[in-house]
Amino acid sequence: MKMKVTGLAIAVALSAAGSVAWAAAAKDEPIQPLVAPKVTNPGKVELGKKLFFDTRLSKSGFISCNSCHNLSMGGTDNLKTSIGDHWQKGPINAPTVLNSSLAVAQFWDGRAADLKAQAGGPIANPGEMAFTHELAIDVLQSIPGYVAEFKAVFGSSRVDIDKVTSAIAAFEETLVTPDSPFDKWLTGDEKALNAREVAGYKLFKESGCVACHNGPAVGGTSFQKMGVVEPYKSTSPAGGRSDFTGKDEDRFNFKVPTLRNVELTYPYFHDGEAATLEQAVDVMGRLQLGRKYSEDEIGKIVAFLKTLTGDQPLFTIPLLPPSSNSTPRPTPFD
């Protein structure tokens, strides 16, 4: 009898522990795990992927979204500022497209409300792909393979910019990077991080980095001043959110960048002036929090930041349908 009761007590204790683990799927932390997106319209995603890689959406026939948001390199170009049409020096660092669907708005100053609104910009930007929407549509409409695919996805053979940006956005929404070591740790796998990485996370949290870098994307949730305690010195002309709102109080406010995959997305800051993660963490500590970290503390935070690298989007390079005789030809040197 006695044995039976003890056995029962153990069983109850186990199931209670079990139910706690289930109820709290993730630890109660200011950063939440990334969840892989559910693809509801695979045809649209596939079309968007092709457009993302298609250099024929640029005047030169040489630049695609992937030129500056290289998906083999964390969705960035790893340059201080991008190179656009005619080798033009871009004005600002290219943020990653990975997990950008999770941000409150797009661009450093948030001037595009969402991915669809953003996607039309670069095609017609003279400093980027330097095309016009009309010419881009003429190109796509002249390619039978594309026309068939637009018809299959949207039910109409008429290609327009609204469909183009909507397909690109559908593809970008799939560019989420779950299952990083940190996410595994958040959801209960204690061995996913070593002691130094956990110490780095504690320091990141306790010193106040999470006030701005929080949520599933570890950023992207707000616009914040660059240089809270100490001003940031930069030769870049970018004024931050005030460039878009015209309001003085928004001056030098930038969208807080996501720190997901930050190991891959060097160089850092809107002007790309921090070459390494160590430099970026040192600047953040001093300028945002008034705290000068030791080399060892910086090393710990960097070790933690590297645990935010998740599963990169894996897919076969899309095969693009060939141009037809009537497709307008690129003019790279005009």
Ligand code: HEC
């Ligand atoms: C010549 C380089 C270049 C090309 C080509 C380019 N981009 Fe960008 N992209 C940038 C830069 C630079 C920014 C940041 C601009 C800013 O914030 O003012 C950016 C910003 C973005 C953002 C916002 C990310 C964020 O976190 O705010 C998204 C999304 C994006 N681009 C997607 C695209 C898509 C889709 C295409 C193709 C249609 C494309 N880009 C083509 C350089 C480029």
Ligand code: HEC
């Ligand atoms: C007051 C809000 C705030 C706090 C606190 C803060 N950050 Fe930032 N962080 C930002 C903003 C805004 C940027 C973008 C600044 C820019 O590019 O000019 C940024 C950029 C970064 C970047 C570069 C990311 C990239 O892709 O360019 C890293 C790394 C970073 N922060 C880490 C940290 C760490 C580590 C801490 C704590 C020591 C911290 N941040 C504290 C707001 C904050």
